[in-house]
Amino acid sequence: MTVSNNKLYEDNKFEYMVQQESNLESALEMGLTKEEYNLICTKIKKIPNKTELGIFSAMFSEHCSYKSSKKWLKTMPTEASHVIQGPGENAGVIDIGDGLAAIFKIESHNHPSFIEPYQGSATGVGGILRDVFTMGARPIALLNALRFGSASKPLTKHLLSGVVKGIGGYGNCIGIPTVGGETNFDKSYDGNILVNAMAVGLADKDKIFYSAATGANNPVIYVGAKTGRDGIHGATMASAEFTDSSSEKRPTVQVGDPFTGKLLLEACLELMNTDAVLSIQDMGAAGLTSSSVEMASKGSLGMFLDLDLVPTREEQMTSYEIMLSESQERMLMILKPGSENKAKLIFDKWDLDFAVIGKVTDTGRLVLNKNGFEACNIPINPLVEDAPEYDRPYEIINNKKIIDLNKIVINKTINEILVKVFKNPNMASKKWIWEQYDCSVMGDTILSSGQSDAAIVKIHGTENHNSLGKGLAMTTDCTPRYVKANPFEGGMQAVCEAARNIAASGAKPLAITNNLNFGNPEKKHIMGEIVGAIKGISKAASYLNTPIVSGNVSLYNETNGNGILPTPVIGMVGIINKVENCLGVNSEEGNTLLVLGQSEEFVEGWISSSIYQEIINNEFDGAPPPINLENEKEIIDIILKLNEEKLLTAAHDISDGGLLPTICEMLFKNNLGMDLNLPDLLLQKDSKDILLHSWCFGEDQGRVIIATKDLNKVKLLLKKYNIKFFILGEVNSSSNLNIKNVTTISINDIKNLYENTLTSIMC
């Protein structure tokens, strides 16, 4: 070998290696099955090289292909007159009037966040923001849904503090307010936390950008950050169960750069204001692979990319590494021919890379060049449309047990139980968390975490002489223990609670994005949880006319074979026509509190699977409270009606913990008190009476507490619409919640617990 030949070999050594034929062994290492490997060889009529196999492995991963859930996802309701774009694009799009659209999606970053909590959660936020601004929307709000293991474990504190810092680190820096979310603790998440991030954006209805490639020979442009070796095969990692050696996968976690994210956001929106962009797709999971393949596939076209033109951070990156890197803050675009220079000027202004790296073709193939060689030449169809889809066997297991009140031995008073409720980090204030998030940047936040059941963000620029403007309401919800006990009921409950929360903030529920977090779908009972929950979500979403417009599935959330509680998180968006009519949870002195959806005769509350039942028995057991969709709809409609008549001061839905904790939460802010009315049947009970306890702490659904200054008008309307209600009492300045002949609860004491439980765990 001559010197120059030798040098040629050295320069191309690694690329040469990835262009060798693969074998079954390497396929298995990449997470493919033998059947899938054989399918690939048959479909492409050759043995794939390592780069080609890597591309298949990423596209066939659960994360990209939805192969276990697709069959069931297709059954979900996705259409309504207000839906502009349902699932299948970067995010869902709904019409919110005035020529505007709300664009939103939720996405998980569970596995990476467990391995590296700061970067895992930060890139989760960055990724979901890109999904939203890829479609032409300016993001206006972030939310999240977090699940951690037992709060007492040191690992939980480490993970929680890292995840919160990561979410704040990205959101605060890029300048999008984090306005809401939920955080829960349960031992089933000890080895597998959940980090779901949701972003909501606004765009002009007629200026929405899609990802389908158009026009053979049109230029393919790479913009944003350079490609490095981070996150290689992240999508595959995210589609496998964890074992004790998962920390070895730390190098597969991406690293976020919110500053570049901010530049990319501004540059993309600036470019989208011109007519240059034909289609655009962010490089999220599986990076350049999924973006190029999905764009080509949606346009029924092909793509040629010269990987030597891709801006890289490191030298001698191979085609395999470039295609599978999950470096953040990158986008792929198809531009109108001739507009490249105009576009480049914008990206130069924002100091971002801009490179024409290929062109759209009509071959239906993905062809890649590297170092002058053809590194990949495969048909697109087998990657997407012919990707495997499994009809996995399933078994839906329902816990039908109803806890018999008479068999419960209680030795605690109402006060003692209330103390236990608010010492539970699931029930306590999450102030320690949300104070680390910038909730007010952009200046449009009206209600954020801790102030109301759903966050409200004003739609910028909609103010006029008779209103402060329109607003979007948004929330994330799920009660995993209910889903575990009965996947169908639990799925319905998540949707109904989300809708109730939106209504309790004064807004009309519009549409859903969901994040389906489950264990290993190859296990029958887990597949049963998935199927049951999807059916439940579908039924409720369809009844409430809140279709699913986007979402994400995260499976294999298991560590050493132990699955998480099934956690199908519902992210819901609603609209309020005048933000000044929004409702928080804080009542005022002189208000009357009424519970809607509960009659005067109601005394026996539902305690199976409740927080109360856990306090008494140390673990959850029994069936979840049943959902009655008709009641739920009635309650939502009547709250909106009462609010339209300006009769409400506050509203708060009754969920975890039941009636009494909900009343307390409505008194906390202003240190108020109340003499609580009891139904006649409970008048002679003492503080340890189980029936009284069930009334105070039962978790029956379809209930919301409202605070009003005008009881008579409210009563008239409730009677007119035949709504069950019970008057709880009048709010006074005493700071005591008094239950006549039973007990007095000091609101200040309980509030201290509520506010400090989590802080004292974390500090």
Place this chain on the structure above:
Amino acid sequence: MRSGVAIFPGSNCDRDIIVAIKKITPKAPLKLWHKDTEFPNLDLIVIPGGFSFGDYLRCGALAARSPIIRNIKNHVSRGGSLLGICNGFQILIETGILPGSLIRNKNLLFTCKETILEIQNTIKSPFTEGFQIGEQFKIPVAHNEGNYFAPKPLLEELNNEGRIAFKYVKGNNLDNNVSYNPNGSSNDIAGILSENGKVLGMMPHPERAINSLHGGTDGLRFLTKCIEHIVG
């Protein structure tokens, strides 16, 4: 009033302060880009909050070395008014226009909270002369590095010269989301003035308290008076 808002890569409160100023005066502020070396004479320049250049180095350190800074210094020596909010305050410190330093919050956490500010007895300044000494404002903070730190002699100097514009105080608010000295600042300092009183650096965000529905309108009240006195 002719005003301008200096925008760096990573600024993220530029739109917010522009919205606030437009509520007060009809003339929209000019957007000044960090590479701009020429712009007309202005009455007020605002350096808004954000994470200029990602704050990956010391907050504001890179922005302080941008081309626009020379012009901002010229603006100050012409006697123009200059307001740095949050990251803007950090930038003013890094440029040396204001003294001291802003270090990590005492609890080492990013902090987003309501605070109560109290106007101090200051030298003549358009940023304070519209208010009574002791007048209070409810204005939020949102930052990671807002802990004002300076050697004792400098703190004494600032105090003696009347250059402490306002301090965080407890207020008489029951609201638990209101925080007294959220970052551990020396002497509860929330904002300081330059020697001529024409430059103010402050950590709280007045532009986020301009809406009766969220956080109140104390920020609008503050900015309105400032602008009145800048115009003269």
